[in-house]
Amino acid sequence: MPQAPDSTTIRLLTQADAPLYREIRLEALAANPEAFGSTLERERDMPVTWFEERLATSEVFGAFIGQRLVGVAGFRRQDGTKIAHKAVLWGMYVQPTARGAGVGKSLVEAVVAHAAPRVEQLQLTVVSENASALRLYESAGFVAYGREVQGLKQNGRYFDEILMTMFLAGKRS
Template sequence: MHTTAPTIKLLTPADAALYRPVRLEALAAHPEAFTSTFEREQEKPVAWFEERLAASDVFGAFIAGEIVGTAGFRREDGAKTAHKGVLWGMYVRPQARKCGTGRLLVDAVVAHAAKRVEQLHLVVVRDNLAALRLYTAAGFVEYGRGVKALKHGGRYHDETLMVLFFDGRDATPPR
């Protein structure tokens, strides 16, 4: 674990060569947590990752010049859904966990999203308790579940759907 606080920066297409290995590591280490797969993305050239960084706002956490975590923001593009954004691709390398890196990344995405959308959504695998604690501490609330939402290696994984409203409302459904 590092004692140096991570710095957070918005990645640009020029950072694709740094982003690609951490993204592939995330997919390989936690295949149940992402809708994409290592097998799909490992064959993609750096140019594909450049396009991804151009199309979404991806933040990187850096310690001593090394990228140790990422989290993305994407705004919905439909006319009726442009008020919503998605936090996606959250991953922190093992050596940078339990020292606030995840919270810094989430806070960066939340601050960025708050200027662009009215609500921020995310989906997390139900048994990822550390992530659920992190997102709850950052103000996200559960509003639904995806039962058997992902299937990997013959095993189903349920998802927790979470949202953060920037107008002060919560996601508690009316009775």
């Protein structure tokens, strides 16, 4: 049974969280390989130090119920003068036992709140077949602006990706 959102704590992960992050990341890649640009085969043999480095150089939010990491979502600002006003929400995953309780919504809200003072626009991609994720992102204020046909290929099967964006409060000219 899903936990109530008020029992969930959202915070930026640190290098000390690397073992927990590695575990949930590998779970995500195994459970929904079509939803991520990386693969389980690529990341499962990476040492914990690789995940520590990722957390040291990235901004990854974690959703905790008690001491258990049940969801993650990353924030990455675009690199380059002309695109530094944009960032990407990436690597979103919530464990099945925590879905339907507002954990995903809380993670998205945390990334949006983090992004708001830093960038003007937050973007993401989502596999077109993931209806629940599309609903979540739309309810948070993201709008679709395009479709990358055959954006991902997993085991010989293509998946389209929906490109979504959110202009942050008062930052669209």
